[in-house]
Structures are given as C-alpha cells and as structure tokens.
Amino acid sequence: MRILNASGCLDALAAPDVARQLDVFVTKTVTPLPREGSAPPRIAETAHGMLNAIGLANPGRERFLAEHLPRLCELGIPLWVSVGGFSADDYAEMCSRLPPEEVEAAELNLSCPNVDEAADSAAEIVAACRHATELPLYAKLSAAHPDVAEVAQAVAAAGADGLSLINTLRGVALDGLLRPVLARGRGGLSGPSLKPLALHAVSVCHEATGLPIVGMGGIQTGRDALEFAACGALDAALGTVLFADPGAPARVRQELAAACAAAGVASPEDARGLAKSPETERKVPA
Amino acid sequence: MPSSVSPSPRRVTGTELVGPYTLLRLERGGLDPGVPGQFFMLEAPGRLLPRPFSLCLAPPGELAFLVDPIGPGTHALCELQAGDEVRVLGPLGHGYRLDVERPLLVGGGIGIAPLPYLAERLGGRPPVLVGFRSAEHAEAAALLPGAEVVLDPVLVTELIEPGSAGLDWEVLACGPEPMLRAVAALCPTAQLAWEAPMACGYGACYGCVVEIDGELKRLCLEGPVLDAARVRVPAEAAVA
Numbered sequence: 051m052r053i054l055n056a057s058g059c060l061d062a063l064a065a066p067d068v069a070r071q072l073d074v075f076v077t078k079t080v081t082p083l084p085r086e087g088s089a090p091p092r093i094a095e096t097a098h099g100m101l102n103a104i105g106l107a108n109p110g111r112e113r114f115l116a117e118h119l120p121r122l123c124e125l126g127i128p129l130w131v132s133v134g135g136f137s138a139d140d141y142a143e144m145c146s147r148l149p150p151e152e153v154e155a156a157e158l159n160l161s162c163p164n165v166d167e168a169a170d171s172a173a174e175i176v177a178a179c180r181h182a183t184e185l186p187l188y189a190k191l192s193a194a195h196p197d198v199a200e201v202a203q204a205v206a207a208a209g210a211d212g213l214s215l216i217n218t219l220r221g222v223a224l225d226g227l228l229r230p231v232l233a234r235g236r237g238g239l240s241g242p243s244l245k246p247l248a249l250h251a252v253s254v255c256h257e258a259t260g261l262p263i264v265g266m267g268g269i270q271t272g273r274d275a276l277e278f279a280a281c282g283a284l285d286a287a288l289g290t291v292l293f294a295d296p297g298a299p300a301r302v303r304q305e306l307a308a309a310c311a312a313a314g315v316a317s318p319e320d321a322r323g324l325a326k327s328p329e330t331e332r333k334v335p336a
Numbered sequence: 337m338p339s340s341v342s343p344s345p346r347r348v349t350g351t352e353l354v355g356p357y358t359l360l361r362l363e364r365g366g367l368d369p370g371v372p373g374q375f376f377m378l379e380a381p382g383r384l385l386p387r388p389f390s391l392c393l394a395p396p397g398e399l400a401f402l403v404d405p406i407g408p409g410t411h412a413l414c415e416l417q418a419g420d421e422v423r424v425l426g427p428l429g430h431g432y433r434l435d436v437e438r439p440l441l442v443g444g445g446i447g448i449a450p451l452p453y454l455a456e457r458l459g460g461r462p463p464v465l466v467g468f469r470s471a472e473h474a475e476a477a478a479l480l481p482g483a484e485v486v487l488d489p490v491l492v493t494e495l496i497e498p499g500s501a502g503l504d505w506e507v508l509a510c511g512p513e514p515m516l517r518a519v520a521a522l523c524p525t526a527q528l529a530w531e532a533p534m535a536c537g538y539g540a541c542y543g544c545v546v547e548i549d550g551e552l553k554r555l556c557l558e559g560p561v562l563d564a565a566r567v568r569v570p571a572e573a574a575v576a
Binding site: 058059060061064065067068071078086087089090091092093094095098099100102104107241242290292293294295296297300301 | 337340341342343379383384385386409425532533534535536538539540541542543544545546551552557
C-alpha cells in the first residue's frame with residue numbers, strides 16, 4: 051500500500067522533507083489560468099474535522115509547467131499532477147502537456163467543492179483526457195453524488211485507470227454571532243468525520259469497477275489506512291492529518307504493519323476487499 | 337521547517353495566570369527557541385488541529401507561551417497541568433530583524449506575547465508601549481517591566497504620533513489588525529507581526545493567506561513578521 055498525500059494538503063517545495071516520506075507526491079490542482087483563491091478566512095476547525103475554502107489557488111498551467119514542475123522533479127519523488135479546469139478541453143490540454151518521463155500519473159480533480167463553475171460531466175472529461183495522453187488517469191470523485199459507484203463505472207468506461215476517493219464534502223461552520231466563519235460561506239469538510247463516508251464510497255466503487263483506488267478521507271493512523279484497504283483501496287492518501295503531524299506518512303507506514311498483525315492479515319494487499327466479502331471469517335472476541 | 341518534521345512531545349513544567357491569560361511553560365529539551373516573532377505549533381489537547389503561538393519567554397531549559405483562552409483549543413491549553421505532555425513543532429516562519437539601532441516595541445492585548453523575548457534578545461531595555469482593553473488584561477504588562485501602559489479607549493498608537501516619540505525610532509509591533517494598520521500608517525518602516533488562522537504552520541494548508549506585496553500569500557512562510565510596506569494599508573486606517 052503506497053502512501054500519498056491528498057492533493058492540496060502539502061507543498062513539496064515548501065516542505066521537501068515531509069514530501070520525501072511519501073511514495074508519491076500529488077500536486078495541488080493546476081488550472082489553465084492562475085487563481086489567487088478565496089479571500090480569508092479560509093479554514094475553520096469543526097468537531098472532528100475542518101472546513102477549507104482555498105478556492106484552487108494555483109499558479110496556472112503555464113507557470114506550473116515552466117517553473118514548478120522542474121523544481122518538483124528535482125525532489126526525486128514519483129509525481130502525480132492534479133489537473134483541474136472548467137471544460138473537458140481544459141483538462142485534456144493540461145494532460146497533453148504533462149511530460150510522461152517526469153510525471154507518473156494525472157489525477158483529474160472532478161470534484162472540487164470550492165468552485166461554482168459548471169463543468170462537463172466526469173465521463174466526458176475523462177474521455178477527452180484519454181485521447182490526450184498515455185499517462186495513467188486517476189479520477190478524483192466526490193461522495194456527494196447520490197450514486198458514486200455509477201460515476202465510477204462511467205469514468206471507468208471512459209478510460210480512467212484508477213479512482214481517488216474521496217474529495218471533501220461541502221459544509222458550513224458558524225461563529226459566535228451565527229455568521230459563517232469562512233469568508234466564502236461554505237467550504238470543504240475534511241478530517242476524521244469523513245472516514246465512514248469515504249470507506250463506503252471506496253467499497254461501492256471497488257465492487258462496481260475493480261479499478262485501483264487511492265483511498266482518502268480522515269486517515270489518521272495505520273489502522274485507518276488498513277480499513278481503506280479492507281474496503282478495496284490499493285493505496286492510501288493523507289490530507290488533514292499532515293497539518294497536525296508532518297511526520298504522519300512515516301508514522302502511518304510504520305503503524306500499518308502492527309495494524310495488519312492485530313487484524314490477522316499478512317499485509318494491506320492481503321486485506322484488500324475483505325470488508326465486502328461475505329466469506330470473510332469474522333473474529334469473535336473470546 | 338525545523339530539523340525534525342514530526343512534532344515533539346514536551347512536558348509542561350508549569351502554568352501561571354497573567355491577568356486573563358495563561359503563561360504555559362514547557363520543557364525546552366532540544367528545541368531551538370528561534371528568533372523572536374517566529375512561532376511554534378502547539379497541539380491543542382482533544383482537538384484536531386494545533387494552534388500557532390509566538391514564543392513569549394525563553395527561560396533556561398524552558399519555552400513559555402502566553403495563551404488567551406478564546407476557544408476550545410486555547411482553553412484546553414490553559415487547563416494543562418505540570419507533568420502533562422503536549423506536542424510542539426517549531427520554530428517556524430520569519431521573526432523580527434534584530435539589527436535595529438533604536439528599537440521601540442509596541443503591543444496590543446495578547447499581541448504583547450512575543451515582546452518579552454524580543455526585549456530580552458534586543459538587550460539594553462528598549463522602550464515598550466502597550467495597550468489593553470481592561471485593567472485585568474493590563475496585568476500582563478508585568479511581563480514587560482518598565483512598559484508604558486494605556487487602557488481602552490486610549491490607543492497605544494496615540495503614544496507614537498510623529499513628534500512625541502520621534503521619527504527615528506524603529507518600531508517592532510504585534511497586536512490586533514487595526515492597531516498594526518495604524519502603526520504601519522504612522523511608521524512605514526515598522527516591522528509588524530501579523531496573525532491568521534493556521535492549520536499547519538509550514539505552508540501545507542494554504543489557510544493563512546494575507547495580502548502581502550499586493551497578492552494573497554501564506555503568512556506562515558512569508559511572516560508572521562513583515563515589513564510594514566509589504567502589507568497594504570487601507571485609506572481609512574491611514575487617516576484614523
């Protein structure tokens with residue numbers, strides 16, 4: 051089970067020693083044009099989670115390719131680029147510009163909760179990107195869709211090689227005077243409160259597609275990561291936990307071994323999909 | 337980023353009430369106290385995210401932080417007892433430049449937090465002006481012996497009108513945003529320590545942006561101490 055970061059939760063250029071603990075670094079989402087992002091306040095802690103409304107702040111495609119990508123490559127960490135946009139053409143153009151010798155995969159951000167612009171459908175975007183690049187394509191989906199497995203099947207049919215599950219979910223937090231804490235009003239909820247929703251999304255999408263899945267949403271410990279494996283994830287990504295513990299990638303990797311032993315499985319791969327399998331022998335406490 | 341990327345557990349050596357604030361003393365261990373104005377992320381017991389604090393005092397073997405209990409995280413920090421452990425990451429960000437000839441320290445409310453350590457590192461007992469909203473809050477001025485203290489509705493900036501303090505003072509300030517903007521308008525060469533909500537303190541969350549050099553930039557990486565000219569002063573603050 052590889053340990054990745056969730057897109058937008060780490061700046062590898064600002065904190066290279068944190069990024070070097072990862073098996074893969076995933077960039078913050080890159081859009082065609084530069085975006086300054088949302089006005090502050092942009093973050094708020096909630097019960098067992100946090101809200102953010104960063105608003106896809108990024109340097110834009112051209113500056114990313116010219117300035118950021120070469121510096122990221124120097125870090126020597128396998129690199130995935132998170133691609134965003136407002137039309138299928140936006141995504142496809144960026145995918146066609148990613149050098150396969152430097153980038154291991156493209157993650158298509160089809161689910162940012164902090165942009166209002168209507169996008170083309172997930173399957174249309176994936177299909178356009180499939181024509182634009184040979185790179186593996188991971189579709190990052192939202193669990194807010196009434197049937198995320200249906201979306202997963204559609205992007206699989208359109209040529210996605212894998213799924214990243216899940217993105218944040220929209221939420222609101224209020225201050226003492228009942229005003230939204232975030233300047234944008236609403237934001238994306240992340241952290242431990244997402245974990246049950248994320249496990250469900252991983253589970254149904256694994257059953258529906260069998261595609262490789264990067265599971266994320268509230269992973270704090272090795273045990274959490276193992277639960278994502280048990281629901282069908284091949285890899286795990288860390289988001290909010292990185293804010294409180296920049297040493298989390300190494301710690302979670304270390305805890306995974308102990309979590310496997312405690313659960314009676316040889317490895318996360320061994321646990322993959324166990325949670326959905328009816329023939330799993332359940333251990334009953336003596 | 338400090339040499340260790342992981343927050344290190346530190347034992348609480350004691351706490352003291354200072355007016356409505358709590359001075360939280362931690363065992364220093366191998367942690368570098370850093371430059372005054374730099375900050376540390378302190379685990380807030382029972383909460384998901386750590387909280388940023390500039391260092392208030394650096395007694396031998398200790399690091400001390402001034403905590404204002406304004407929410408669940410800071411309340412939990414104020415309730416810590418000697419012997420408890422709390423995880424600490426730092427020092428982070430950029431502090432004050434100490435190569436100033438005639439320093440004048442200006443603080444407002446909980447913004448006095450970095451000034452005791454700043455005064456100590458500058459040496460020579462620099463003059464200090466501090467303002468508080470009440471007499472109870474002003475008890476914290478005891479951390480700054482010799483400081484000139486004003487209470488609301490008198491503003492600390494009234495003490496540094498050009499002419500009264502002289503124009504050749506180099507102001508190093510920390511306090512609420514309106515105070516910092518007023519200081520910037522009066523003293524365009526001031527060094528100002530700003531504050532913003534932060535989830536990580538090391539550039540990962542993009543939450544703490546402030547308008548710096550005309551664009552939104554992460555305060556944890558650029559500051560928290562910034563030259564006054566880097567932050568735009570709205571017209572209303574300049575005439576206030």
